[in-house]
Amino acid sequence: MIINKNMLVNKHTVGYLFLLPLILGVVTFSLYPIGEAFRISLYHHNGVRGVWAGFSNYEFIWSDKTFWRALKNTIIMGVMGLGIGLPASFIIASMINGITARRLSVLFKAIYFLPNVTSTVAASIVFLLLLYPTEKGIANTFLSWFGVAPLGWLADPRYAQFSVILMDTWHGLGYSVLIWLAGLQGISRDLYEAASVDGAKRLQQWFYITIPSMKPVIFFMVVMGTINAFKRFGEVFVIGGPDGNPGGSLFTLMLYVYRYGFYTYEFGKAAAASYVIFIIILIFTLFNFKAFQNKD
Template sequence: MLSNKQVIGYLFLLPLIIGVLVFSLYPIGEAFRISLYHHNGVRGVWAGLGNYAFILSDSSFWKALRNTIIMGVMGLGIGLPLSFIVASLINSIVRPGMSVLFKAIYFLPNVTSTIAASIVFLLLFYPTEKGVANTVLNLFGLKPLGWMSDPSYAKISVILMDTWHGVGYSVLIWLAGLQSISRDLYEAAEVDGARKLQQWLYITIPGMKPVIFFMVVMGTINAFKRFGEVYVIGGPDGNPGGSLFTLMLYVYRYGFYTYDFGKAAAASYVIFIIILLFTLLNFKAFKNKD
């Protein structure tokens, strides 16, 4: 039998439990059920694993997966090192007021919506000579580029926008990790004659291993969830030339253009499995062998 205190505790937890069941677990189960049907949102016809077979044989899905992975690798390769360098520089500031100021400056873009940031960058990267970016190139005698209209430059343009938009959040996470490393380790290393580079390699990097793991995992998940910016810039087809067509646009196309919610739900579960596999690979790569 439960005591009165335990009953009261469960009563306080009851709203949260109901919220998780209604808004998390039920949608997950319902989405899996719908993925087994040819479903238009109102009624469905049993399809079994037919939706999954269609998705895995659909060239558009593999194109979306390729674009998503390429943009994800580019985003992680640019955003994480850049934000770590910025965080290290802010962490080295002695005056507390100045460090708070720089934190606020770098975090400021993060509070803007993805839609607003995408529209601003569309204006900056306007594909003619009237765009700000091409105006700067003209000052140096360089030809204008089709930042958002040329498939060769569209991905990097979106990644630059994402880096600007999300670098502040990453900086705060890196800073929290850097400040958790005991200063005694650095002082002991200095006494032993270790140089700054050696301290960075043998103290900072190992000490930041859990934070690096978190940043890589969250960056991977966010890369597979990329939607808002590519939709605003490239539309539902991920233009130019389908270079911005991501997995989320693939799901959106079937869910809200053809109203084939069965295929959209199946695609969502396939994406979930892919994210799970990448997460397990990250766990294995960062596993502590000591």
């Protein structure tokens, strides 16, 4: 069969035409905003017009104590979120993966994923009612049965960050469980059978087969968890407002960007802060990549 060059050209042209809407979408909604944000970060900009400022916006952020406080809160909450959410979801996924009855396994998957379909705002409002800081709150009412005094879950800076992480863990648990399950089900059963023949117990198999085999998934979950930690906005805004109350303990980097972008209309500072956050996320991602790199 003789293939005409014009036929190949037409075939490739049709392929590029199919890709054209996707390429236009990426350029319009991703690449252009990224470039425009960097341009605005070099101006004193009010959203309509700007005056050239060079890197003064970045210098302001570097010397702004509020930015460093927001960074500190973001990192603390991020570490708590990863430290609580990832092990909890991994253990639950391992337990579901061990269930032999398929219908029962599907039921547990649905139960754990159910909170994930609710919006962040709705979940935050539910937890505002659940963790109401007086004895009328559901959580404090439950604790009072055991003689524990009411706690200011979302009204006391000592407990507010943990309370938000508790809510965020509950809200995103289902997604994490499904990702862990996908990785667990990709591990060959032959490894477990060989370990059983050698006398390895279930817990030993979990430590020496399951966890090492899940290394790529762990890397993915840590990276995505880090990115989501630095993007934390909805729950802290609903619960703590634009100032991240109580006492600024919930004031995160995204609230910092929001304050300058939509409260004082200093879009240059907001754009500069966004790029600083991008660089911080990139550094953490490279650090995670180096930490999880296979040295064998």
